[in-house]
Amino acid sequence: MPMEPLPDLASLSLAEVARLVEEQRLPPVERWNPTHCGDSEMRIARDGTWFHQGSPIGRPAMVRLFSTILRREPDGRYVLVTPVEKLDIEVEDAPFVAVEMKVEGEGRERRLGFRLNTGDLVGAGPDHALRFEQRGDGPHPYLHVRGGLEALLARPLYYELAELALAEDEAAPGIWSNGVFFPMDAA
CATH class of the missing domain: 3.10.540.10 (duf1285 like domain)
Known part of the structure; x- marks a missing residue:
């Protein structure tokens, strides 16, 4: 059974990403x-x-x-x-790696979409939480994909998230996506 070609994340709106995720x-x-x-x-x-x-x-x-x-x-x-x-x-770490990110909106209205190394699309939000784990070699950001499976965010994506978080006017560093605030300080 042939698999569908992967859509280009940059050409999709996050509403289209959400629709594709639902159709998986x-x-x-x-x-x-x-x-x-x-x-x-x-x-x-x-x-x-x-x-x-x-x-x-x-x-x-x-x-x-x-x-x-x-x-x-x-x-x-x-x-x-x-x-x-x-x-x-x-x-070795997480079964997936988030390799591309799309951002729409700002602050509490922001929505984040991610493409995984497998081509899967995931939108950060209530069902797909972002979490940040601090280790000796620095922060390790993760995105919940499904059923206890996570994606490690590629280092460039973490830096993009950190830049967005620093621009926010929040008491603690963190990032909003789909109405949920994800603190960036490691738990």
């Missing part, structure tokens, strides 16, 4: 409970590169396909799941 048809992985079959011999590197048996998966369509059957288990493990099998997959 993902497999119902949360309803599939097959027996655990072992290890997939796959890994998702911190930079979002997918590997199988140590070699990068070079076909973006394959990565997109695998990303649709990715699930996070209650114990925090990541698995690839189908109706008949469940295989572990190693994730």
Whole structure:
């Protein structure tokens, strides 16, 4: 089954992004409970590169396909799941990377849309929270994608968010999107 070509984020309004997000048809992985079959011999590197048996998966369509059957288990493990099998997959940080951002509006009226390395589109807001984690090597910003799966925001996107937050007139640094304020100080 061929996958649809990816739309250009810059050419879309955030209303169009929201519509496309609503239209996404993902497999119902949360309803599939097959027996655990072992290890997939796959890994998702911190930079979002997918590997199988140590070699990068070079076909973006394959990565997109695998990303649709990715699930996070209650114990925090990541698995690839189908109706008949469940295989572990190693994730170094977050399974996705937000690589592009679109901003519309200002302050409380601002809306943020993100494109992930898999081509998925996600709008930050009540169902897709932004969070900021402080580590020894600096801040790590994340966007909730679905079902406990997150995207690490690429460093340039974090700098864009920080610039927007510094321009705001808020008591604490943070960013508004779709009516929700996301504080940027690490929790």
